[in-house]
Amino acid sequence: xxxxxxxxxxxxxxxxxxxxxxxxxxxxxxxxxxxxxxxxxxxxxxxxxxxxxxxxxxxxxxxxxxxxxxxxxxxxxxxxxxxxxxxxxxxxxxxxxxxxxxxxxxxxxxxxxxxxxxxxxxxxxxxxxxxxxxxxxxxxxxxxxxxxxxxxxxxxxxxxxxxxxxxxxxxxxxxxxxxxxxxxxxxxxxxxxxxxxxxxxxxxxxxxxxxxxxxxxxxxxxxxxxxxxxxxxxxxxxxxxxxxxxxxxxxxxxxxxxxxxxxxxxxxxxxxxxxxxxxxxxxxxxxxxxxxxxxxxxxxxxxxxxxxxxxxxxxxxxxxxxxxxxxxxxxxxxxxxxxxxxxxxxxxxxxxxxxxxxxxxxxxxxxxxxxxxxxxxxxxxxxxxxxxxxxxxxxxxxxxxxxxxxxxxxxxxxxxxxxxxxxxxxxxxxxxxxxxxxxxxxxxxxxxxxxxxxxxxxxxxxxxxxxxxxxxxxxxxxxxxxxxxxxxxxxxxxxxxxxxxxxxxxxxxxxxxxxxxxxxxxxxxxxxxxxxxxxxxxxxxxxxxxxxxxxxxxxxxxxxxxxxxxxxxxxxxxxxxxxxxxxxxxxxxxxxx
Numbered sequence: 001x002x003x004x005x006x007x008x009x010x011x012x013x014x015x016x017x018x019x020x021x022x023x024x025x026x027x028x029x030x031x032x033x034x035x036x037x038x039x040x041x042x043x044x045x046x047x048x049x050x051x052x053x054x055x056x057x058x059x060x061x062x063x064x065x066x067x068x069x070x071x072x073x074x075x076x077x078x079x080x081x082x083x084x085x086x087x088x089x090x091x092x093x094x095x096x097x098x099x100x101x102x103x104x105x106x107x108x109x110x111x112x113x114x115x116x117x118x119x120x121x122x123x124x125x126x127x128x129x130x131x132x133x134x135x136x137x138x139x140x141x142x143x144x145x146x147x148x149x150x151x152x153x154x155x156x157x158x159x160x161x162x163x164x165x166x167x168x169x170x171x172x173x174x175x176x177x178x179x180x181x182x183x184x185x186x187x188x189x190x191x192x193x194x195x196x197x198x199x200x201x202x203x204x205x206x207x208x209x210x211x212x213x214x215x216x217x218x219x220x221x222x223x224x225x226x227x228x229x230x231x232x233x234x235x236x237x238x239x240x241x242x243x244x245x246x247x248x249x250x251x252x253x254x255x256x257x258x259x260x261x262x263x264x265x266x267x268x269x270x271x272x273x274x275x276x277x278x279x280x281x282x283x284x285x286x287x288x289x290x291x292x293x294x295x296x297x298x299x300x301x302x303x304x305x306x307x308x309x310x311x312x313x314x315x316x317x318x319x320x321x322x323x324x325x326x327x328x329x330x331x332x333x334x335x336x337x338x339x340x341x342x343x344x345x346x347x348x349x350x351x352x353x354x355x356x357x358x359x360x361x362x363x364x365x366x367x368x369x370x371x372x373x374x375x376x377x378x379x380x381x382x383x384x385x386x387x388x389x390x391x392x393x394x395x396x397x398x399x400x401x402x403x404x405x406x407x408x409x410x411x412x413x414x415x416x417x418x419x420x421x422x423x424x425x426x427x428x429x430x431x432x433x434x435x436x437x438x439x440x441x442x443x444x445x446x447x448x449x450x451x452x453x454x455x456x457x458x459x460x461x462x463x464x465x466x467x468x469x470x471x472x473x474x475x476x477x478x479x480x481x482x483x484x485x486x487x488x489x490x491x492x493x494x495x496x497x498x499x500x501x502x503x504x505x506x507x508x509x510x511x512x513x514x515x516x517x518x519x520x521x522x523x524x525x526x527x528x529x530x531x532x533x534x535x536x537x538x539x540x541x542x543x544x545x546x547x548x549x550x551x552x553x554x555x556x557x558x559x560x561x562x563x564x565x566x567x568x569x570x571x572x573x574x575x576x577x578x579x580x581x582x583x584x585x586x587x588x589x590x591x592x593x
Contacts (some may be wrong), residue, residue, distance in 0.1 A: 030055065061081055071582045080138075083130050097200040108167055195424045199288055203315060217253070218293075220280070222280040262302055301339045362383060406481045406581040409478040423537040428479050430474070430477045537566075
């Protein structure tokens with residue numbers, strides 16, 4: 001059973017549907033602001049919501065729900081299209097695949113907002129082919145606070161629309177860095193939507209520019225090695241080629257996301273690694289095929305919106321035609337995860353494998369800046385080229401950890417448990433105080449970024465020292481089994497060395513600060529007694545003085561060393577307060593009994 005640690009945000013449903021089918025004379029009622037402005041305007045937030053509500057009133061195939069809260073004070077909306085008129089996702093998943101589309105995570109990148117309005121209208125009107133095996137759901141605007149902050153200046157290099165929203169949300173968070181740490185109400189509500197829909201495929205619509213090239217469309221699929229196994233193979237060998245070929249046949253060339261900044265891409269580039277802080281990195285933890293579409297900000301706005309529409313349309317066709325295989329692979333992946341004995345916490349580029357792709361770029365020149373006098377990069381759109389370039393999209397797993405049978409989280413860490421609840425993780429409480437043999441981590445080393453990043457000063461290059469020890473746990477401490485669908489999520493957030501672990505996001509920083517100390521004038525005598533009665537410690541102490549001249553010349557460092565190696569040193573300092581129950585251990589058997 002799932003323990004309800006804190007009240008889960010209830011889903012407030014606002015259902016709008018109708019029975020009157022769309023007729024020819026009503027056509028103008030569903031023209032979008034994008035169309036009425038002839039491709040130069042994006043809809044305002046209220047125009048988006050009013051559009052979907054109006055659409056739902058006319059077409060029973062469209063359903064609109066309000067779910068949860070955002071930092072802006074407005075709820076998120078979930079709009080669903082199902083030609084069967086069934087909007088029970090548990091029933092839907094029994095027969096069909098689910099495609100979830102997220103828009104407006106960065107509201108200045110509004111292409112997906114307008115393109116999805118067009119897509120849902122055309123589906124409702126049956127003016128495009130209706131998928132038989134697929135239900136399409138969308139969060140029409142995810143970053144509502146940012147969309148309400150409408151302006152004309154914050155996307156300084158972008159070619160339209162005339163006005164748009166701002167990247168930061170109502171609390172100035174970048175929501176595409178918040179899926180794991182969940183500092184915002186937006187991300188908590190997104191988790192509710194994600195676990196309600198449990199999509200087979202996820203699209204997050206974006207706009208980007210790190211270089212200039214001929215493409216309007218680039219795709220940033222989740223990294224296939226990280227996705228892993230048969231799913232990863234199917235993604236790179238089936239889904240991506242099929243999608244690329246269909247788009248090319250529709251005169252929409254697409255290339256992998258051009259992962260460069262202020263340098264020409266013609267010498268090749270490396271695939272972007274989508275860690276769990278990002279949308280597709282998060283959805284991958286539940287074996288969802290994820291992709292961020294990145295249109296090119298220098299292309300005209302109407303072209304970008306139409307390209308986004310084409311991408312979603314062709315993805316629908318690919319998923320609809322392969323839904324059984326996609327669902328089968330996902331189910332097999334969940335089953336395989338439950339048998340997993342090891343898991344990597346880091347990925348590095350595989351230098352032995354490289355994909356060669358045909359790339360359509362523009363000649364890049366290095367000129368002297370008339371402003372700074374230093375070299376500057378400039379692309380010449382009058383000189384397009386096509387050439388084969390290396391694309392480094394193969395990665396190797398490193399820093400592999402063993403998968404425990406369960407974790408034990410001390411009951412005081414509510415910020416951790418709230419996030420587990422939001423992600424529908426199963427756990428239970430100890431019913432009495434007890435001493436258990438567990439694997440414990442001490443934080444051996446870490447680095448911390450000097451500049452703030454998304455409300456934090458994150459850690460990195462974290463290292464732990466593991467040991468088996470008997471630990472006293474209390475009634476109410478939480479046992480979190482790993483044998484559940486959220487296994488990969490648990491490993492990513494609870495293993496300190498993982499890139500986006502809760503430790504690295506500062507959730508456990510209080511254990512990094514020592515709370516008790518010693519008074520040198522008093523401890524000096526006690527230190528002498530400690531060394532006199534502990535020859536092993538005394539020998540280590542003398543060796544350190546002999547080989548470390550800095551230590552030998554620092555009297556306080558010497559006393560502190562003795563203090564830290566004595567029984568008087570507090571156990572909580574650098575002790576990671578999440579413990580591991582190993583598979584096959586006596587503790588695992590005890591808890592099973």
